[in-house]
Amino acid sequence: MAQSTFDARTASFLNWFRALPGATFHPSIQIQDLRPRSAGRGIVATADIPEDTVLFTIPRNAIINSLTSDLAKRIPQIFEDSTTGLEDADNEADEDGDASGPPDSWVSLILVMIYEFLQGDQSRWKPYFDVLPEQFDTLMFWSEPELHELQASAITSKIGKDEADNMFRAKVLPAIEEHADVFYPPGAQRLSEDQLMTLAHRMGSTIMAYAFDLENDEEEPDEENDDEWMEDRDGKIMMGMVPMADILNADAEFNAHVNHEDESLTVTSLKPIPAGTEVLNYYGPLSNGDLLRRYGYVSEKHSRYDVVELPWDLVLSVLQERLNLDDNQWGKALNELEDEEIEDCFVIDRDLDGPDEKGDVHGEVALKRLPEDLLEQINTFLKAIRKASPESIPDKRKRDEISVAAIHRALELRLAQYPTTEADDLSFARSGQVSGRQAMAVAVRVGEKHLLRQAIDLAADKINKMNGPGDVAEPTAKRQKM
Numbered sequence: 001m002a003q004s005t006f007d008a009r010t011a012s013f014l015n016w017f018r019a020l021p022g023a024t025f026h027p028s029i030q031i032q033d034l035r036p037r038s039a040g041r042g043i044v045a046t047a048d049i050p051e052d053t054v055l056f057t058i059p060r061n062a063i064i065n066s067l068t069s070d071l072a073k074r075i076p077q078i079f080e081d082s083t084t085g086l087e088d089a090d091n092e093a094d095e096d097g098d099a100s101g102p103p104d105s106w107v108s109l110i111l112v113m114i115y116e117f118l119q120g121d122q123s124r125w126k127p128y129f130d131v132l133p134e135q136f137d138t139l140m141f142w143s144e145p146e147l148h149e150l151q152a153s154a155i156t157s158k159i160g161k162d163e164a165d166n167m168f169r170a171k172v173l174p175a176i177e178e179h180a181d182v183f184y185p186p187g188a189q190r191l192s193e194d195q196l197m198t199l200a201h202r203m204g205s206t207i208m209a210y211a212f213d214l215e216n217d218e219e220e221p222d223e224e225n226d227d228e229w230m231e232d233r234d235g236k237i238m239m240g241m242v243p244m245a246d247i248l249n250a251d252a253e254f255n256a257h258v259n260h261e262d263e264s265l266t267v268t269s270l271k272p273i274p275a276g277t278e279v280l281n282y283y284g285p286l287s288n289g290d291l292l293r294r295y296g297y298v299s300e301k302h303s304r305y306d307v308v309e310l311p312w313d314l315v316l317s318v319l320q321e322r323l324n325l326d327d328n329q330w331g332k333a334l335n336e337l338e339d340e341e342i343e344d345c346f347v348i349d350r351d352l353d354g355p356d357e358k359g360d361v362h363g364e365v366a367l368k369r370l371p372e373d374l375l376e377q378i379n380t381f382l383k384a385i386r387k388a389s390p391e392s393i394p395d396k397r398k399r400d401e402i403s404v405a406a407i408h409r410a411l412e413l414r415l416a417q418y419p420t421t422e423a424d425d426l427s428f429a430r431s432g433q434v435s436g437r438q439a440m441a442v443a444v445r446v447g448e449k450h451l452l453r454q455a456i457d458l459a460a461d462k463i464n465k466m467n468g469p470g471d472v473a474e475p476t477a478k479r480q481k482m
């Protein structure tokens with residue numbers, strides 16, 4: 001977008017915001033163009049700001065959702081009537097953006113956003129829509145070759161494009177078609193199905209990266225004074241688009257906080273913010289893979305929360321090779337497991353503390369423990385093996401040894417699923433030949449490989465401790481080459 005258009009849209013949005021009854025905007029902050037560092041618009045302090053300063057106030061009636069948009073007044077039945085299918089008890093997705101199928105608060109907000117967008121100049125949020133993104137770097141919009149750069153990252157299986165397409169076709173497009181006279185202003189050109197799908201993706205992705213869960217305050221609503229902002233009729237937290245609060249960028253360390261009050265939302269400084277510093281919000285302890293999936297960027301500070309997945313099948317294949325049982329014994333042990341609750345996949349993460357009340361994080365970025373649930377499941381399985389073949393696991397010591405060795409080997413195999421090493425990636429990243437989406441993909445896979453290496457070293461350490469001096473597990477690098 002041309003600089004002049006970008007600046008004009010920023011200025012018009014700021015003027016619109018300031019004119020809202022009840023809105024405030026501190027004189028020592030400014031909306032700035034941060035596109036040179038791929039961060040869109042952001043808010044920057046223009047003078048030193050003390051701790052606990054109200055930076056801006058957003059009146060609740062400036063928020064976009066079904067409580068403020070005319071759409072819910074014009075066709076209340078689509079928000080109330082369960083026969084439309086908007087109320088879907090089977091819907092699994094939750095507020096963290098799980099792609100397995102959004103809950104109805106998502107569908108409602110997508111419909112409201114599409115409605116307000118289609119009203120054009122007639123929408124009271126028009127200057128706000130003009131600063132919302134038209135394009136995204138979230139994984140939903142990556143091509144196959146771009147996704148390929150994520151290598152063996154499990155994040156590629158969580159994009160949920162098909163689920164989103166299905167939901168748009170099942171719930172969003174039919175509601176627009178049925179109430180076309182409401183959605184389209186008089187005389188407006190109707191959109192084709194493809195255009196509506198594109199618009200639904202655009203609004204869905206905007207909601208994913210910009211919407212807020214709306215609470216009232218920290219208190220639970222009581223029965224008499226049931227708080228409509230806190231909960232919708234299904235008891236889920238209501239979402240809304242919050243102009244200005246969503247101009248804030250975010251990081252794992254941050255300096256501002258959004259407070260949810262009765263009549264407004266306020267953003268306050270958590271600590272002194274020096275002039276020239278960006279005002280940052282917090283999106284949660286997300287891995288870089290998840291940050292990329294949901295928000296379309298990565299940050300070095302978020303790599304502390306990186307995760308990798310270790311499939312149970314991989315652990316089983318290692319155990320099968322190592323225990324070398326005949327098919328009959330192996331089959332018996334697997335049968336025993338059928339009565340147990342078996343996890344298909346185990347998450348490895350560092351389980352670090354989140355930020356303190358000032359938005360700072362502390363402590364070493366180390367992996368201290370192998371996943372307890374994985375150790376337990378292997379234990380259960382090895383007990384079943386022992387029933388089928390007592391001689392293969394004579395005692396607990398042997399069982400523990402097999403268990404950690406299997407995890408160690410499975411982690412090595414998991415690491416080998418990434419076609420390049422962490423060292424290759426780091427030198428590629430430093431070569432200056434990588435940018436944009438590719439650079440973000442490299443950051444994700446580097447973080448995951450780093451975590452896997454920490455897990456392998458931790459397992460090797462445990463093996464060495466069990467074996468005692470003189471019987472040392474081979475170092476990671478050597479095993480990796482093999």
Ligand SMILES: C[S@@+](CC[C@H](N)C(=O)[O-])C[C@H]1O[C@@H](n2cnc3c(N)ncnc32)[C@H](O)[C@@H]1O
Pocket residue numbers: 037038039040041042131132133209210245246247248249250251294295296297299
């Ligand atoms: C709530 S919006 C923040 C405002 C946004 N920069 C804009 O121009 O509209 C969230 C989006 O901002 C961008 N973003 C947020 N924090 C960022 C950061 N630390 N670095 C780069 N981009 C960031 C991402 O594109 C994300 O999807």
